[in-house]
Each structure stands twice: as structure tokens, then as C-alpha cells.
Amino acid sequence: MPNPPTSKNFGYKQRQAGVVLHITSLPQESSQTAGCLDQNAWRFIDWMERAQLKIWQMLPLNAPHDDLSPYSALSAFAMNPRFLPAGWKSDFEKEFEGSTDAFETYLNSPPHWLEDFALFMALREHFEHRAWNEWPEAYKYRDSSALEIFKAAHQIQLLEIKQQQFWLSHLWQALKTYANQKAITLFGDMPIFIAYDSADVWANPENFKLDQSLNPTVVAGVPPDYFSETGQRWGNPHYDWEKMEKDNFSWWHLRIEHALSQLDVLRIDHFRGLEASWEIQADEETAMNGVWEKVPGERLLQSLQESMPNMPLVAEDLGIITPEVVALKEAFDLPGMAVLQFGFNGLPDNPHALDEQVENSVVYSGTHDNDTTMGWFESLEPGAQNWIWSQLESTHKELEQVGVDVQMPWPLIMAGLKSVPNWFIAPMQDWLALGAESRMNTPGTIENNWNWQLQEGQLTEELADKIATLIQSTGRS
Template sequence: MNKRQAGVLLHPTSLPNQDGKPGQLNDQAWLFLDWMQSAGLSIWQMLPLTEPHDDLSPYQAVSAFALNPALLPDDWQKHFQAEEFSYYLENPPHWLEDYALFMAIRAHQNHASWSEWPDDFKHRQSAALKVFSEQNSDVINKLKKQQFVLSAIWHKLKADANQKGIELFGDMPIFVAFDSADVWANPQQFQLDEDLNPTVVTGVPPDYFSETGQRWGNPHYNWQVMQDDGFSWWRKRVAEALSQFDLVRIDHFRGLEASWEIDAKEETAMNGKWVKIPGDELLAVLKEDFPDLPLVAEDLGIITDEVVALKEKYGLPGMSVLQFGFNGLPDNPHSLHEQVVNSVTYTGTHDNDTTIGWFESLDEGAKNWVMEQLRPLAKSIVAEKGLDDRLGYSMPWPLIIAGLESVAQRVIVPMQDFLMLDGPHRMNVPGTSEGNWTWQFSWQQVPEDLADTIYSLVKQSRR
């Protein structure tokens, strides 16, 4: 953490594509790298690259390891090299066989959850799995080919990004989906009953935002088993992530200090309890594996002193969201004057409204109060650089400038904010299941002088 950087938040599915298809790892990804370089941006942050369930949320994936096949370019077969694939299969990723088998059975079972499969598949009876594998070898082989090609394309993208001075910043949900290859293949690592159903599930307790709390429903880890085997599963997971990214955010970092456990029979999160987690021991092991420990703690929300101590013990940067910084309360960690060096500061995240959408939702008094705090700095920077006067008082630029000029060593701006887009363009509305995760930009939305404007502001802020 010895340099000041600025970056952009954009999931690859939000890249432009033809015929209304989600973004893919095709030439558009490389065009975006070129645009970033011309704008002086040196971090590309994205959401988890894993394959989502039907709700499209990348935070509920069918595998914590496999990349999303929807990211494959339409012509992905031309990237396939038989000789290299053979070598890949001789030294496969540890998760590949279980993932391919899981997805093949899942398709065969009309995408039913593995908990509803016939017992011989559900309980992984070896004879039944062997017969199924032999009878469905073509399907299983294609799934492996897709992961091989995805990995090759991704690592080429990462190498080219790094060569341009751009770091890739990934995201890791702390929990995994119950209906996933991970739980099916490693049931002993989770708190399940004899019939392989969760005994307790994840969530957060009631708070200002929700009277009944949030019942996420992910299975809880069996931390004792994990600790007894030296956190093998976690070490493999983090190693895989850090082979794909230069930096990784741990979503819900709070859950590495204590987790809210809810009896699986409960319909809400109200009657859960906090249970201590051996996160210190886990991070100590990860620190041995990765001395630099390039992780970021997502520490938004109500954070205890114990969570802060754990984050600081390992020197992990936390997060700050400027949209949250205007409630007038003292010691608000998101306010302009409470920014810290070892952090990643955002105008907003994938869970926030766009900055224009957020600002437009405020009443006139609040808007005026926000602009009174932002305008002086923004206008002085704009005048000094000889930029368009409107950047000094027209949202989202005053908030972007405040982020760039902050002490935080890393500042990330969602692409929607750079494009000056309003609320309907946001990526996700938490607590809803319809219409999320599908936003895409088009190059027609990118003003010709936008990269130059961003470049001037980035360099002005010594990033």
C-alpha cells in the first residue's frame, strides 16, 4: 500500500455486447483496458466471476471456484488447444472433477437442487457416479473444456492488464450457496444433518433497516473441521482467487470474527445468535501462504471493536462509501473528513444507487447541504486544471473529485458514475430479486473527452 491509485468498478457482464447478450471476455474486455489506460485508471474491480443461479446474483454461485461459462466469447472454440488441454487434464485444478460432475448431474436432474437428487447421487455413491460419468463423458468433457478456455483467456487478460499497469480486483463472498458443487462435494466442511440438510443458516440480525433481520440461507461452515485440517478448503479457495486477481475483497468480512447463526427451521433471522469464528487462526495461515496478504475487508455496516482489531492485526484495508458520509453524525467513517489512508474509498458500490440516483432522491435541503461540502474543493480543482466549469457543481463529479482527493490510497468509481447515469442504471437493489445484475454500458454512452477528463483528475490527485 505505498501508492495512490484510482480505479473503476465494472463487472465483465456489463461490458458492451451485440444482440442484447451479457458482456463476455471478448475484444470488448481488451478495449476496456485500453480505455482505462487512457483515463489513467489502474484498478479494474469486478464482482465474483463465478456462475450464478437463476437470480443472476454472482454472490450465490454453483461453484466457488469455477468461472462463469456465460463469459466465454461466442467463438470460444477457436481458443481451444487440444495439446494444452491434455496437459491441463493431467494436472487439473483440484475442484474440476467435482464441478463438472455436479453440473452434468444437475442438468440431468432438470436443474433441481442436489438435495433433491436420487440418494445415490445426493450421497455421492461411487458406483453410481462412475456409471453416470461414463455415460455422460461428452457433457462432462465439454464442461472441463469450457473451464480450460476460460482460464486461458482470463490469464491472458490479466497479463495484458498488468502490462498496462492495471491491477485486477476481485470479490469473494464469505459464504457459499447450499446448492453448489462445494457443499455437495465437501459436506463434512459444513454444518449439515444426516440427510445433508443445513442445521443452521446464515444471515444478520434485525437492525435499523430490517425488523426481522436478513435470512440469507447459506449453510454455515463447520469451522472445527476446517481448523482441524489446517483450513485446507479456504487456502485452496484463496489461492485460486489470488491466481486470478491482484487483490481480492472478502465480502462480509465481519463473518470471520463472528457469524449470525439461525436455526434452519426459523423463517426469519430474528432468533439467531452470534457465534465466534477462528478467523484469526485462518488469517494467520493465509498470511503464511501469502505474506503480502492482498485482501480487502468489506467492513460496511455495524462493525464491532473485535472486527476492527482483526482487520488491523493483519493490516487489511477496509471500505468507505462516500454516499453514506452525509448523515451529519460525528465519527461517521464514510464522511469526507474521516477518510483514512489504508482503505478503499468508493462513491458507491454495486449495492448502491448511482451517485446521480442517490443525489436526486434527497430533499432540497439535503442536496444543498451535500453540495456546500463538495462544491468548494470541486470548483477549485476544475479551475486549476482548466476543465469544464460544470464539473464543479454537476453531480456526480463533485463526489468523484472528493474521492480522488481523499487520503485513501485506493479510490474506486462505478462505471455508471463516470458515465453520469441515473438510478435505473444501478446494478443491484438489495432485498429484491427481479431486474438485478443485468446492466450494461455501450460505447455510445462514453463521451469522447471522458478519458481525458478522468486522466486530468487522476493526475491532479497524484494517483
Template sequence: MPQQNLSPYQCYSAFAMNPALLSYPEYADKDLEDPDYLNWFKKEKTWLEDYALFIVLKNSNEQRAWSDWDDAYKYRNKVALERFLHEHYVEVSAIYWQQFCLYKRWNELRAYAHERDILLFGDMPIFVAYDSADVWCNPESFLLDEAGQATVVAGVPPDYFSETGQRWGNPHYNWAKMQADDFSWWLSRIHNHLSLFDLVRIDHFRGLEAVWVIPSSCETAIEGQWKKTPGDELLAHLKQELGQIPIVAEDLGIITPEVNALREKYELPGMSVLQFSFDGFEDNPHKPKNITYDRIVYTGTHDNDTTQGWFDDQEKSTQAYIREILGIDANADVVDAVINQSLATKGQLVVIPLQDFLGFDTEARMNIPGVSEDNWTWQFAWDDIPEDLAIRIKTKLSETGRLITSDEAS
């Protein structure tokens, strides 16, 4: 469930679904005696009870962060929480029911997709938000001081996207504590995602090898430093439970040989982005000729501009160079050429944002890294979708050998 800035990387829970995905009539008729609900509640109560209590407490505290609540609630006094739950049970149980309806509808959607040989590809941020049920309920699993404030926060050093780096503000994990209980929270989180999706991308995968640790007093990410993390041990636990791990590693940015070795050890596909391939260097891993089967290929990710917006922002000489590399003349559609080149690579999967299929410019950009306002607001309208779009996509897949029939899928 995203917070007020709408970022899916700053959520009130790593487990709860976004209530905005349902309209009120779909969960209005609460029935806490429904057998399906009772079975689901028993399975999910570990996170659900705390999440619902957290949301109702926020509502009762004018949406203030949990660290600004009265000490009895901030530090989870058992008697105070039991009394609050008793007084607000109608509101809390309404959230139980709402989440049940969300999960039920999602599972129906997933079943509908599977009947049509469609798999769902999800996304999991490596960090959680400070103002979340996860941190409030498990403060010992994060690097916090006695007042509950983060001592260090997450981000990345200066890179392609930002000269001062990115200070995300998420608290860092207390990895020693998580190791001590065999990563139970992490494993529960991953299993939860895999119950909703067939394949999951871990955002900032390099954080499972080392993280950029920024003192919480610093306003930018420049003063941070790298700290090792026990991701190898976590992935070993996961492999022992699952065998093949259905996870994609987001390995963009500052990637070291150690990060590559970790990804390769567990046979996780990485990512290649075509917008990054036009720098003139032959060894650029994003160049189509260098893309291998163990890559998921994107024209651009949610952090990139749309391909049209990206191209429009280039100097005229760079635009001419891009056209030359793509092998198209001045009248050809650059976005269409980038899409075709993505599909023609050896990467095992290709991800093309809808904005690119529609040829939209920077006005349809999803996110600008390092900027906290006015992101995550773009939505398509059905009037934006040409009647022949599905046929055009199918034709492209067929021409590049990526059209999988039902017989092949089975």
C-alpha cells in the same frame, strides 16, 4: 458461475468461471490431448472434476437442487457416479475444456493488463451457495442435517439496508471440520482467486470474526444470533504462506472493535463509502477528513444506489446540506463533486463505479440488498461511453495526485 438470479454471491462453484464470459466459437474445438490443457487439468482437477459432474447432473435433473436428486447421486454413491460419468463423459469433458478455455483467456487478459501497468481487483463472497458443487462435494464442511438440508443459514441483522435484516440463505461452515484439516478448502479457494486477481476483496469480512446465524426455519434475519468464527487462525495460515496478504476487508455494516482488531492485525485495508458520510456526525469514519491510508474509498458499492440515484432520493433539505458539505452551488454536478472528493481523500485506492462516471440515475443500480429479483442485470452499451471519458478520468487522477506513470509503477 452465477445461478439463475445472476447474483455473483450465489454461484454453482467457488472455483469455476462463468461460461457466459466466452462465446461458443472460442471453446468449440475441443482437444483433450492438448499439452497445455493436460497440464492445467492436472493442476485444477481437485475442483474441476466434481464441478463438471455437478453441472451435468443438474442438467440431467431439470436443474433441480442436488438435495432433490436420487439418493445415489445426492449422497455421492461412488459406483453410481462412476457409471454416470462413463455414460456422460462427452458432456462432462466438454465442461473441462470450457473451463480450460476460460482460464486461458482470463490469464491472457491479465497478462495484457499487466503489460499496461493495470492490476485486476477481484471479489470473493465469504459464503458459498447451498446448491453448489462445493456443498454437494463437501457436506461435512457445512452445518447440514442428515437429509442434507442446512440447519442454519447466513445473513445479517437489521441495518441501514433492511429493517428485517438480510436472510441470504447460504449454509454456514462447519468451522470445527475446517480447522481440523488446517483450512485446506479455504486456502485453496483463496489461492485460486489470487491466481486470477492481483488484489481480492473478501465480502462480509466481519464473518471471519463472527457470523449472524439464522435458524433455517425463520423467514427473516431478525431471530439470528452472533457466533464466533476462527478467522484469526485462518488468516494466520494465509500469512504464513504468503507473507503480505493481498486482501481487502469489506468492513461495512455492524463492525465491532474485535473485527477492527482482526483487520488491523493482518494489515488489511478496509472500506469507506462517501455516500455514508453525510450524516452530520464528525466522527463518521466515512467522512473524507477521517479516511486514512488503510482504506479503499468508494463513491458507492454494488449495494448502494448510483450516486445520482442516491442524491435524487434525498429530501430537498438533505440535498442542500450535501451541496453545502461538498462546497458546491445549486448548479454544480453533485456526482462529479463526490467523485472529486473521493479521489482527494488519503485512501490508498479509490473505486468509482462506471455508472457514476456516466452520471446515471437509479435505473442503472446494480443490486438492492434483501431483494432477490431484478438485480445484477445492468450493462453498459458502448454508445453510453463519451469519447472524452478516458481523458476526463486521466485529468481527475492527475489533479488529485493519483496518476501513476509506468516509471512510478515499476
């Protein structure tokens, strides 16, 4: 087994509390269709500071497809252009007072992914947003002559795409610095798999299990589970792990290092996929039929640990978790997850139950894939509700003592704040006590997801002070 990291360098050992809020869920300005990196992002950090929330967790920062899911992105590296505020070009010009030296430096030493991403996006627009495997063969198979001719004819468009990524990086680093100065940790999320229709697969098809026509032979998902009776057929291509291991997982090193240049801590979504992944034949319509294929996750993590001994990683270890997955997580001393909404089935050895949680874990009231705590509780039968109230009885008195409402979701939040894990995090919807209408995502569905946003006036000083009172009373300040 590998040598575990000697210490965590991201404040994990401190008892703290945080919030899940994606960038697009920030309040929007009148000219924006979604939240972005405008003044509202900085205001949110100020509000967090008053509430004594020290962890801002967000969904993947990458550019999504038209369904807006950040877990199926057009690039594993490029940031979402929707994060750009209206009028960003004039802001760019004001920042550099007419000088573009910084941008020129960026272009002279660009990120390794930038050229392929810009070309991919320009081609995608040229071919009316069709997936790259539907492009003419010269572009699908990356004929060098055809690509050079296309570049020459679309120089201005390619330059603007690159400028967008430069400015996004500039804004993000400014936001990160501001948050870190206030001792707030930026906690991001990285899906294991990437979308087939992405710059990464188009530019590096050899890294994936594709046939001679560059179509996936097998796709990713999970078998039937809590969220879906037929499983979840995500459709992502599987990695050719044998090929990736031959160059010591260089693509993974680049991906993790890039993510950690933007974030303080990174959650590996679907961590169990680093031990074994569910492979579904590409022609299967559901995820019910598939096989677990072993993955060299231990060797990958060992390689990553050699370049960053104190890996600031958290394992999303939900779903079908085997002893082998647990052993892999523990071998590298990675915190796992517990979700309070899963903790009240009364079954023994439930890792989400309050009396089964461990310190080396991040506990959530719910995740972006769960209903809000209010929505979840209201959907339960009266008997189940009564059982949960009985399990949370002690929190009622403590809430009354600090003058906080004893109705849901506050008893569950209080239980999470009092729990053993060092980090407790709740979605913003739970801190606001919102119902099912404010759910972020329903797994297995493709409509009405990823759209929830904060409204002006919801981030009140009164709410911040209430949260701060709870955090102080539970020793998480």
C-alpha cells in the same frame, strides 16, 4: 497477536483511482446476452489506460444460479461459463491449430475442484436444474457406483464442461497479462459464504453445518441494517469451523490461492464474518432472529499469512462493525472500506465521512449494492441535498478550474479523488453520471438485479480525458 505483513506487494501504497465493472456489464456483441471475454474486455483496458484508471474491480468470477447473482454461485472455484464469447470452440481450435496438448496436460493435472464441478453440473442438468438435495438419494449422497455409471454415460458432456473451464482460464490469464502490462491491477471480490446448492457443499458436506439429511441447520445473513428493516437472510450454510481448523483450513488455502491466481488483489466480502457470523435457524423466514457466533478468523488469517506473508487482501468492513472486527483487520494490516454515500449523516466518528477517513482504506463513491450516486442524491430530501452541497463546496471551484461539470456525481467523485485513502474507486455508472435506472443491485430483492450493461459508444475518448484530468489534478496518476 500475529505479526503483520512487512509490506504490500500489490501497489496499494500508491495513490490511484479505479472503476467497478463486472464482466457481464461489458458491452455485448449482437450474439451475446451479456458482456464476456471478447474484444470488448481488451478495449475496456485500453480505455482505462487513457483515463488513467489503474484499478479494475469486478464482482466474483464464479458461475451464478439463475438469479445471476455472482454472490450465490454454483462453485467457489469454477468461472462463469457466460463469460465465454460466442464461437469459443472455433477460437479454441484456432489457438492450438488442431493440437490439444495443452488441454490434455490440463486434464492430466486438473485443478482439484474440476471433476466434482463437471459432475455436479452434468447431474444438475440431468435433473432439470433441481438443487442437489432434491436428487435421488444415490446421487445426493454420492454413491460411488451410481456416479461411475453416470460418468460413463455422459463422457462427452463432462469433457465439454472441463473444456469450458480450461478455455476460460486461458482467456482470463491473457486478459490479466494485458492489464498488468499496462500497470492495471485486477481487483476481485470473494464472498465469505458459498451457496448451499453448489458443487462445494455437495462434494464436501462435512465442511458445513448440515443435519443427517444434509439440510442446513442454520443459515447465514445479517440482522436489520441500512439496507433492510428485517435484515438479509442469505440462506447460505454455515461452515463447520471446528472441522476446518483440524486440517489447518486447507479448503480455505485452496480457495484463496485459486482466486489469487486470477487476480492481483482480493476483497473479502462480509469480512466481519471472520470474527463472528450471524446464524439464523434454517426455518426462520427472515434474518431478524439470530445469534452472533464466534469464528476462528484470527487463526485462519494467521495460517494464510504463513503461506503468503504479503497478503493482497482488502477487508469489506461495512455493516455492524465491532471493536473486535476492527482489531482483527488491523492485526493483519488489511485495508478496509469507506463509502462516500454513507458519509453525510452528520454523526460524530462516522468512518465514511471525509474528515474521518484513513489512509489504509479503499474509498468508494458507492458500491454495487448502493444506488448510483445520481440516483442516491436525487432520492434525498431538499434539506439533505443542501447539506451535502455545503460539505462539497470546495470541490465545486476545483471542478470549475479544470473545466468539469459541477453537477452530481462529479463533486462527490472529486471529493473521493482528493480524499486521504490511497485508492479511490467508483462504479462505472458513476463515472458515466447515470441515474437510478442503472443500479446494479438492490439488497434484499431478487428481481431486476445484475443486468446493467455498458452500451456501445459510452466509453468515449472525451470521457476518458475528463477522468484523466481529474486524476492528474488530485495526484492519483
